Amino acid sequence: MIYMYPETIVYLIMAVSSILSVVAVYLAIMERDLVRAVLYSAIQSGLYTILYYFLMAPDIVLVYLPVAVGLIPGVLLILISKTERVEKE
Amino acid sequence: MLDTLVLISRVLGLALIVLGGIASLIGAIGFHRFKNFYLRLHPLTITTIWGCVYPLIGVTLLTITLSELGVYRWFIAGASFITALIVLFLAPAGSHAIARGVHKSKTARVQPCLADLLDSELCG
Amino acid sequence: MIWELILIIALLYLASIVLFTIIAFKGPTLGDQVLAIDAITYATIVLMVLFSIYFKEPILTVVVIPLALWVYALDIYMAKYLEKGDLGA
Numbered sequence: 001m002i003y004m005y006p007e008t009i010v011y012l013i014m015a016v017s018s019i020l021s022v023v024a025v026y027l028a029i030m031e032r033d034l035v036r037a038v039l040y041s042a043i044q045s046g047l048y049t050i051l052y053y054f055l056m057a058p059d060i061v062l063v064y065l066p067v068a069v070g071l072i073p074g075v076l077l078i079l080i081s082k083t084e085r086v087e088k089e
Numbered sequence: 090m091l092d093t094l095v096l097i098s099r100v101l102g103l104a105l106i107v108l109g110g111i112a113s114l115i116g117a118i119g120f121h122r123f124k125n126f127y128l129r130l131h132p133l134t135i136t137t138i139w140g141c142v143y144p145l146i147g148v149t150l151l152t153i154t155l156s157e158l159g160v161y162r163w164f165i166a167g168a169s170f171i172t173a174l175i176v177l178f179l180a181p182a183g184s185h186a187i188a189r190g191v192h193k194s195k196t197a198r199v200q201p202c203l204a205d206l207l208d209s210e211l212c213g
Numbered sequence: 214m215i216w217e218l219i220l221i222i223a224l225l226y227l228a229s230i231v232l233f234t235i236i237a238f239k240g241p242t243l244g245d246q247v248l249a250i251d252a253i254t255y256a257t258i259v260l261m262v263l264f265s266i267y268f269k270e271p272i273l274t275v276v277v278i279p280l281a282l283w284v285y286a287l288d289i290y291m292a293k294y295l296e297k298g299d300l301g302a
Binding site: 117137140152155157168169171172194197 | 215218219221222225226228229232233235236241242243244245247248249251252255256258259262263265266269271272274275277278281282284285288289291292293294295296
C-alpha cells in the first residue's frame with residue numbers, strides 16, 4: 001500500500017505542516033503575551049522549514065533558518081525586554 | 090566476509106532507525122502524560138538521545154553500505170555523524186539552561202517535592 | 214524492504230511532530246513551549262535525513278547541521294531572558 005503510492009507520504013507531511021503553521025500564525029496574532037507570540041513565530045518558522053525542504057529548496061532553508069529561528073527571536077526579545085511584556089487594550 | 094559485514098551494518102542501522110522512531114513516539118506521548126515542567130525534562134531526554142542521536146548513527150551505518158547512492162553516500166554518512174555529535178553535546182546543555190532559567194524566574198513549581206534547597210518557596 | 218521501512222519510520226516521526234506541536238501550542242508555562250520546540254526540531258532533523266536517503270539526493274543533508282545549531286541559540290536566548298529579565302544588549 002505504502003510502496004504503491006510513495007509520494008502520498010510526502011504530500012501528507014506537507015499538508016500537516018501547512019495546517020499546523022496556519023494555527024501557529026493565528027495564535028501568534030491573537031496572543032497578548034509578547035514572549036509567547038515570539039515562540040509561536042518560532043514554531044511557524046520551524047514548520048515552514050519542513051515545507052521548503054520538501055519543495056526541494058535546501059538553499060532557501062539555509063537562508064531562512066538563521067533569520068527566522070536565530071535572529072528574529074533574539075532581536076524581538078531584546079526589544080520586549082526594553083519595553084513591556086504584555087500588550088494593553 | 091565483506092558481504093557479512095555489509096549485512097551486519099545494514100541490519101544494525103535499520104534496527105537503530107526503527108528504535109528511534111518508536112522512542113520518538115514514546116517521548117511524544119510522555120510529553121502529554123507528565124504534568125509538570127521539571128518532569129517533562131525526562132521525555133525530552135528520551136526524544137533527544139534515543140530519538141535523534143541513535144537514528145543518526147544508524148543512518149551512518151546504513152548509508153555507507155548503500156551503493157545506489159553513489160560516491161556521495163560518504164557525504165550523508167559524515168554529515169549525519171557530525172550532527173549526532175552536535176546534538177549529543179548541545180541538547181543537554183540547552184535543556185539544563187532552560188531548567189535553570191525557569192527555576193530562577195519562579196514560573197513553575199516543583200511538584201513532587203521532598204526538599205528544594207535553592208528556593209524553599211517553590212516546594213509543593 | 215529498506216525504502217518502505219524508511220517511509221513507515223517517517224510516518225512515526227510525523228505523528229510525534231504533531232503531538233509535540235500540540236504541547237507547543239498549549240503548554241502551561243514558557244518552559245514547556247521551549248522544550249516542545251526543541252523536540253520538534255530534533256524530530257525534524259531525523260525526518261530530513263531519512264528523506265535525503267529516500268530521494269537519493271545527498272545535497273539535501275546539508276540543512277540539518279545549522280538546524281541543530283540554531284535551536285541551541287533559541288534555548289540560550291530564552292534561558293537568559295527568563296533568568297535576568299533582559300538580554301543585556
